[in-house]
Amino acid sequence: MANKGYSAPTITVAVLLLFSFFCLHITEAERATKLGREKIKQLHFYFHDIVSGKNVTAVEVASAPTTDSYFTQFGLVRVMDDWLTEGPEATSKMVGRAQGIYVSTCQQNVHLLMASTFVFEGGAYNGSTLAMVGKNAVFDTVREMPxxxxxxxxxxxxxxxxxxxxxxxxxxGNAVVEYNVTVLHY
Structure with a gap:
């Protein structure tokens, strides 16, 4: 009797693809079970960037020979270990630190490239971190960074x-910045 359907290699490939799909589906289901459901968390805190005076939290580590000729301080690099607090006052309860660097990256506007890790100290998030990297257009009313x-x-x-x-x-140059952070996590 002549085979009027698919050839043996075609059927074999189809069966292998179907089998692979089921294995992949099972693996994904196991991974989802181990991680749990994705959650959304809203965080609110204040960032204290103190570049002069007592208790300095951000220090200049590099600059270009022309940095001072720009209003924007183009080329300036600072390392920070800034306080994160519940409220805007320096005496407010500390919830963590923002540790990282920021660099003045624009000649015409005060734009910073920020690479910062929010390190939470104490409370429910003790020892947990969030990493933020992005452009901070300092004089914009609201800045969004990933x-x-x-x-x-x-x-x-x-x-x-x-x-x-x-x-x-x-x-x-000292500043207090309010942060509202939205994160999706497992």
Missing amino acids: IVGSSGLFRLARGYALARTHSIDLKT
Whole structure:
């Protein structure tokens, strides 16, 4: 009797593809079970960037020979270990630190490239971190920067941070910035 259907190699390939699909589906289901359901978390805190005076939290580590000729301080690099607090006052309860660097990257506007890790200390998120990397257009009312990584309770997180300047002293450069952070995590 002549085979009027598919050839043996075609049927074999189809069976292997079907088998692979079921194995992949089972693996994905196991992974989802281990991670649990994805959650959304809203965080709110204040970032204290103190570049002069007592208790400095951000220090200049590099600059270009022409940095001082720009209003924007183009080429300036600072390393920070800034306080994160519940409220805008320096005496407010500390919830963590923002550790990283920021670089003035624009000649015409005060734009910073920020690479910062929010390190939470104490409370429910003790030891957990969120990594933020992005452009901070300092004088925009609201700045959005991506959350690109994490650890601890926020493992596999992604999201965004909205920053609003609460106060800035143009003479000293010291600033307090309000952050509202939204993260998706497992």
